[in-house]
Amino acid sequence: MAFSVSDTVSSAQADLEKLVTDVRGLLANKDLDAIPQINVLRQKLDDGVYQARESALNAAHEAARQAKEAAYVADRYAHDEPWRVAGAALAVGALVGFLLARR
Secondary structure, three states: OOOOHHHHHHHHHHHHHHHHHHHHHHHOOHHHHHOHHHHHHHHHHHHHHHHHHHHHHHHHHHHHHHHHHHHHHHHHHHHHOHHHHHHHHHHHHHHHHHHHHOO
């Protein structure tokens, strides 16, 4: 069974969200309010989650931008060099056909 990158990212994101929820649940205990370091820890947790989300969002936007750019470049190449693209597709098809015929 093959997992895609998006499945892996979704799984990691779900695991991280669960961990953060569990830690927040532990830190939300009112008995801990008397400890000054708990407020600092709560703030650091919130700041870290915010920065992680921002980083993930920026990475997703950058990946989308690069994918769009690569698709544009491929499209331009296919329009500028249609015979090369057709020849490459023919060669790949012939190779796959040859390999499948040997089975």
